[in-house]
Amino acid sequence: MAxxxxxxxxxxxxxxxxxxxxxxxxxxxxxxxxxxxLESEPMAETFRAWESEYVLLEGKPPYHPRDLTGLYxxxxxxxxxxxxxxxxACHNRVDVIWLMSGQTPDHSxxxxxxxxxGKRLRSLFRDVLQVxxxxxxxxxxxxxVDGTKIEADAGRGSVRGxxxxxxxxxxIDKQIAALEQEWEANEVREAGLFxxxxxxxxxxxxxxxxxxxxxxxxxxRLRKALATIGRRREEVxxxxxxxxxxxxxxxxxxxxxxxxxxxxPNYNAQVATDLTQGxxxxxxxxxxxxxSGLLTPxxxxxxxxxxxxxxxxxxxxxxxxxxxxxxxxxAGVVAYLPDHGQPSESRPGQEARAEALAAAQAGQTLxxxxxxxxxxxxxxxxxxxxxxxxxxxxxxxxxxxxxxxFVRNSQKDQKGGTVIRAQYGECPACATCxxxxxxxxxxxKGRMVNRDQYEEHRERLRAGMKTEEGRSRYRLRxxxxxxxxxxxxxxxxxxxxxxxxxxxxxxxxxxxxxxxxVGILLRHWSEVIQVL
Numbered sequence: 001m002a003x004x005x006x007x008x009x010x011x012x013x014x015x016x017x018x019x020x021x022x023x024x025x026x027x028x029x030x031x032x033x034x035x036x037x038l039e040s041e042p043m044a045e046t047f048r049a050w051e052s053e054y055v056l057l058e059g060k061p062p063y064h065p066r067d068l069t070g071l072y073x074x075x076x077x078x079x080x081x082x083x084x085x086x087x088x089a090c091h092n093r094v095d096v097i098w099l100m101s102g103q104t105p106d107h108s109x110x111x112x113x114x115x116x117x118g119k120r121l122r123s124l125f126r127d128v129l130q131v132x133x134x135x136x137x138x139x140x141x142x143x144x145v146d147g148t149k150i151e152a153d154a155g156r157g158s159v160r161g162x163x164x165x166x167x168x169x170x171x172i173d174k175q176i177a178a179l180e181q182e183w184e185a186n187e188v189r190e191a192g193l194f195x196x197x198x199x200x201x202x203x204x205x206x207x208x209x210x211x212x213x214x215x216x217x218x219x220x221r222l223r224k225a226l227a228t229i230g231r232r233r234e235e236v237x238x239x240x241x242x243x244x245x246x247x248x249x250x251x252x253x254x255x256x257x258x259x260x261x262x263x264x265p266n267y268n269a270q271v272a273t274d275l276t277q278g279x280x281x282x283x284x285x286x287x288x289x290x291x292s293g294l295l296t297p298x299x300x301x302x303x304x305x306x307x308x309x310x311x312x313x314x315x316x317x318x319x320x321x322x323x324x325x326x327x328x329x330x331a332g333v334v335a336y337l338p339d340h341g342q343p344s345e346s347r348p349g350q351e352a353r354a355e356a357l358a359a360a361q362a363g364q365t366l367x368x369x370x371x372x373x374x375x376x377x378x379x380x381x382x383x384x385x386x387x388x389x390x391x392x393x394x395x396x397x398x399x400x401x402x403x404x405x406f407v408r409n410s411q412k413d414q415k416g417g418t419v420i421r422a423q424y425g426e427c428p429a430c431a432t433c434x435x436x437x438x439x440x441x442x443x444x445k446g447r448m449v450n451r452d453q454y455e456e457h458r459e460r461l462r463a464g465m466k467t468e469e470g471r472s473r474y475r476l477r478x479x480x481x482x483x484x485x486x487x488x489x490x491x492x493x494x495x496x497x498x499x500x501x502x503x504x505x506x507x508x509x510x511x512x513x514x515x516x517x518v519g520i521l522l523r524h525w526s527e528v529i530q531v532l
Contacts, residue, residue, distance in 0.1 A: 021097070021098055021101070021102065022098070024094050024097075024098060025094065025095055025098045029095060030077070030522055031074060031095040031096075031098060031099050033521075033522050033525055034070060034073060034074050034077075034099070034518065034522075035070060035099055036529075036532065037128075037131070037518065037521065037528075037532065038066050038069065038070050038073075039066070040131075040532040041532070042127060042130060042131050042134075042531075042532065043124075043127050046120070046123060046124070046127050047065060047066050050065045050117070050120050051064075051065070053117075053120075063103060063105055063109065063113075065113075065117065065120070067099075067100055067101070067103060068105065068109075068110065068113045069121065069124065070099055070100075071086055071089075071090070071096070071099065071100060071105075071110065072086070072110075072113075072114065072121075072511060073124075073511065073514065073515055073518060074095075074096065074099055075089060075096070076492060076511060076512065076515045077492070077515050077518065077519065079492060079493045081493075081494075081498055082107075082498065083107035083108070083110040083111035084107045086107070086110050087104070087105065087106055087107040087110060090103065090104045090105065091104055114499070114504075114507060114508075115499075115504070118503060118504065118506075118507035119507075121507055121510065121511060122506065122507055122510040124510075124511075124514050125280075125283065125305075125510050125513055125514045125517070126305050128514050128517045128518055128521065129279065129280075129281060129305050129306070129517060131521065131528060131531060131532065132277075132279050132517060132520070132521060132528075133306060134531040135521070135524065135527045135528045135530070135531050136276075136527060137276060137277045137279055137520065137521070137524055137527065137528075138274045138276055138277070138279050138281060138306065139274070139275070139276045140274060140281070140302070140306055140308065140309075140310045140311070141274075141275050141276065141310075141311065141312075142274075142275040142310065142311075142312050142313070142314065142473065142476055142480075143272050143273065143274055143275070143281060143299075143302060143310040143312070143313045143314075144272070144273045144275075144313070144314045144315065144476060144477040144480040144481045145270065145271070145272045145273075145282075145294075145295055145298045145299075145313060145314070145315040145319065145481075146270070146271065146273075146291075146315060146316060146477070146481040146482075146485070147268050147269060147270045147271075147291050147294065148268075148269055148485050148489075149256055149258040149259070149266040149267070149268060149269070150266060150267050150269045150285075150494070150495065150496065150497055150505075150509070151264065151265070151266055151267075151495060151496035151497065152247065152250045152252075152253030152265040152266055152267055152496075152497055152500070152505070153249070153250055153496065153497050153498060153499060153500045154247040154249035154250040154253055154265040154500070155249070155264070155265075156263075156264045156265070158247045158248050158249035158250070158265065159245050159246065159247050159248075159255055159264075159265065160225070160245065160246065160247075160248050161244060161245050162226065162229050162244035162245070162246075165222055165225050165226055165229075165246070165248065166226065168218075168222055168248070169219065169222040169223065169226070172215050172218055172219045172222065173219070175215055176212060176215050176216065176219065179211060179212045179215070180212070218248075221248050221249070221251055222248055224251040224252075225246040225247070225248050225251040226246075227251075228246050228251045228252065229244050229245070229246050232254075235415075237413045237414050237415055243255075247265040249265075249500070250265060250500040250501065252287060252500070252501050252502040252505070253265035253266060253267055253287065253500075253505075254266065254267075254268075254287040254288075254289060256268065256289045257289075267285050267286070267287060267497065267502070267505050267509075268285065268286050268287065268288050268289070268291070269283075269284075269285050269509050270282075270283065270284040270285070270286070270291075270294055270298060271283050271481065271484060271485075271513060272298045272299075272301070272302050272313075273480045273481050273484055274310075275476060275480060277520055277524065278480060278483070278484060278520060279517055279520055280484065280513045280516055280517055281302045281305055281306055281310075282298050282299075282301035282302045282305060283301075283509055283510055283513040284297065284298065284301065284506070284509075285502065285505045285506045285509045286502075287502065290318055291315075291316070291318040291319050292318055292319065292321045292324070292415065292416075293321065293323070293324065293415055293416060294319065295313070295315055295319040295324045295327075295328070295335075296323075296324055296327045296328070296331075299313060299328070299331065299333060309331055309332070309333055310333060311332075311333065311334060312333065312334040312335070312336065312473060313328070313333055313334075313335055313336070314335070314336040314337065314473065314474050314476060314477040315335070315336075315337050315477065316337070316338070316477070317337060317338045317339060319337055320337040320338065320339060320458075320461075321416055321454075322416065322419070322452060322453070322454025322455075322457060322458065323416030323417060323454065324416070325337075325454060325457035325458060325461055326454055326457050329457060329460075334464070335461065336464070336465065336470060336473050336474040336477070337461065337465075337474075338465065338474070339385065339458075339462065352369070352370075352373040353373050353374070353375055355370065355373070356369075356370040356371070356373040356374045356386075357374065357375070357385055357386060358466075360374065360386040360387075360388065360399045361386075361388050362388075363388060363397065363401065366399055371399075371435070371438070374386045374399065376438075379441065380438065381438065381439055381440070381441065382399065382438055382439050384449055384450075386398075386399050387399070387404070387449050389451065389455075389459075390403075394406055395424065396424045396449045396451075398427075398439065398447065399435070400429075400433060400435060402427050402429045402430070402433070403427065404424040404425050404426075404427050404446075404447065404448075404449055405424060405425075405426065405427070406422060406423075406424055407423045407424060407425055407426055407448070408422075408423050409421065409422055409423070410423060419452045419453070419454075420452060420453050421450045421451065421452045422450070422451045422452075423448055423449070423450055424448070424449045424450075424451065425446050425447055425448035425449060426445075426446050426448075427446045427447065428446070430443050430444075430445075430446035430447055431443050431444050431446070484516060487516065487519075488512060488516065492512065492515065492516075494512050497509075
């Protein structure tokens with residue numbers, strides 16, 4: 001047809017391809033940089049130690065761990081994650097063929113590599129990070145910590161209640177016992193009929209051992225789900241117990257609510273991001289629904305990977321707990337966190353709220369608008385933040401200027417340890433106060449305010465966050481962490497783990513974070529090549 005482009009190479013025309021495989025891939029192709037990085041001296045020690053784990057004197061020679069590692073990392077960089085997709089890429093993609101030097105491992109070999117060498121694969125994160133440190137891409141001037149929910153390899157339909165799990169386990173126990181009896185009866189009957197030689201064998205999927213093996217796998221998952229429910233119940237020091245449910249597909253996962261409000265089996269994936277070039281300097285995966293208590297482990301991991309602690313760290317309000325603030329001060333790390341339960345970013349009315357709190361803390365007479373702007377709790381009462389502590393007199397003063405005297409001490413066991421609280425209240429003026437309705441549950445009993453052993457740490461944090469420097473340093477958090485999660489979920493397509501179990505999820509998340517860091521190294525290859 002006239003006017004259309006004529007094909008350049010007809011399908012029946014003979015074609016002469018490159019003589020060498022090395023000629024197929026351009027000199028500046030990213031796959032060359034990935035291969036160069038894995039073959040460089042900073043990575044050599046890891047792979048030498050890795051090689052010692054292989055038995056090379058019998059059987060078919062195994063694939064070198066460097067080759068399968070490169071296949072996983074490069075595949076993930078190109079949104080190729082499953083073992084079958086990686087197997088196909090070894091046959092169909094020229095860049096992957098070049099990377100593997102023509103080797104074509106099958107999907108079972110590729111999948112088994114991660115399951116067998118998870119610990120070694122996690123160590124690659126540190127090796128890549130060391131390259132970035134030597135290249136000057138990590139300076140630890142400021143580190144931002146945050147977490148995100150990643151779906152487990154289990155659907156919402158796999159979630160069962162404790163009673164249902166016990167019923168299923170009892171049923172499977174009975175089925176296994178029945179299969180054992182059937183197997184024994186078959187053995188006796190067949191021995192009597194045929195002796196040692198059986199003239200027929202049923203298909204593998206129908207044999208009693210296969211059916212039993214399948215039931216035993218289900219039995220193991222159900223028992224693990226019950227153990228997980230029990231462990232989480234024991235971990236609760238105070239407050240309501242967690243709901244007695246778990247996934248029977250991946251018992252290590254936990255039903256959590258994500259940002260879209262959906263409740264499904266998830267893992268809580270954590271990262272710590274360095275300010276200089278956005279390198280990830282720590283990563284973790286756990287089954288905690290909240291981020292409280294996770295700041296200190298992340299800072300300790302940064303120190304382990306980089307050789308020193310960051311001088312300052314920022315995180316959102318979920319990380320703001322008394323024990324964490326105390327730990328940060330003892331470690332000499334300046335923390336920038338908003339008050340627990342408060343929005344991490346500014347919202348409508350935030351300025352009016354801050355102005356009202358400042359006036360209350362200064363002991364000024366509040367206007368009607370300021371009274372309305374004071375933060376309220378879930379019961380509509382003025383929050384404790386509006387009360388001012390007078391250390392010299394050891395009393396709390398309410399926004400009306402009345403003194404709440406010390407009443408008693410109490411203690412309560414919580415996740416971070418025992419909290420010792422001093423209670424202030426029993427103010428007679430509460431009974432006749434015109435603002436009692438928005439302050440006291442029962443004006444006759446008056447308002448009670450608690451002060452624990454971590455309150456001084458919170459006060460120093462609030463004072464620092466009120467300064468211009470504190471606000472500016474905290475504002476570094478969002479542009480550091482959020483783009484990384486965006487790249488992971490949209491760029492790399494990582495919204496769901498492909499392997500089950502907490503250890504497998506940790507390995508997969510470590511590989512994801514390693515891929516993010518490798519991508520940053522490639523963008524700064526001119527600096528990186530000088531230290532390799």
